[in-house]
Amino acid sequence: SISESREGYTQLNQYKLKDEIGKGSYGIVKLAYNEEDDSHYAMKILSKKRLIRKAGFLGRPPPSRDGRRPPPNNPIERVYKEIAILKKLDHPNVVRLVEVVDDPEEDNLYLAFELVEKGDINPMDNPFSEDLAWSYFRDVVMGIEYLHYQKIIHRDMKPSNLLLGDDGHIKIADFGVSNEFTGTDVYLTNTAGTPHFMAPESLSEIKENFRGKALDIWAMGITLYFFLMGHCPFEDHNILALHNKILKDQVVFLEKPVISENVKDLILKMLDKNPENRITLPEIKEHPWVTK
């Protein structure tokens, strides 16, 4: 049940909703105090109406060509799919969904996550040291390895979806556009995620299928570059120019900040434009920079 408490907080069952701590295309995240266990949570608040409006006429799924079940395009169904995915995840480098409050009478859908105290990392114009980037990147590798093992492609890997705990460790968040697959990998055709982090094969005109795992590896490469340089390797305010750079331009490492040859080697192997040649997760785990 929802009520306004004395101090102007929204009371949601045993949760007292406080300040807004996160915001994105998905909706907002508020700090939530749980009176039952005297601890704080991150409450992600989704509006069902907003989800439907956002999908608009695009909500109609294209006819699937080869009889595969297209991912639910009905935005509400997508959220319930995301919740089902989140409920089965249990790993130190992945956010943990604790509870869902979904009152059918209510427009809002509430997802209570364990609080990752320091929030999302954002090296924007403030690069991390190579040691810090190494520590964060290792957590990301373990988290993605777990997701791929659970047959999930994240598809929106980027620093703002990485949350930092008081213990200095990273948890991967936001499964809003993730894909679940059967078998060893999934063949995708739609472009999803954040433009600066999209892999070239998902942008090329020839709409052949492309492998899901390699998309996460590419985005991890962009993320590692961002950790160290404070900006993305491919940037343009014009989306078509950005796509062209991702498809055509080589990765450039400027003189500053100085980074090791080892990490440059790893980044270039993750940003191989040919997904067939791109380094795989097991190979990343063996790379000299990761194992140093």
Ligand SMILES: COc1ccc(C(=O)/C=C\Nc2cc(OC)c(C(=O)O)cc2Cl)cc1
């Ligand atoms: C300064 O202190 C802060 C402490 C925690 C936060 C914070 O948690 C922010 C976003 N959180 C989340 C977002 C998600 O998606 C977009 C998902 C998901 O859907 O997987 C889960 C979580 Cl937890 C922010 C500031």
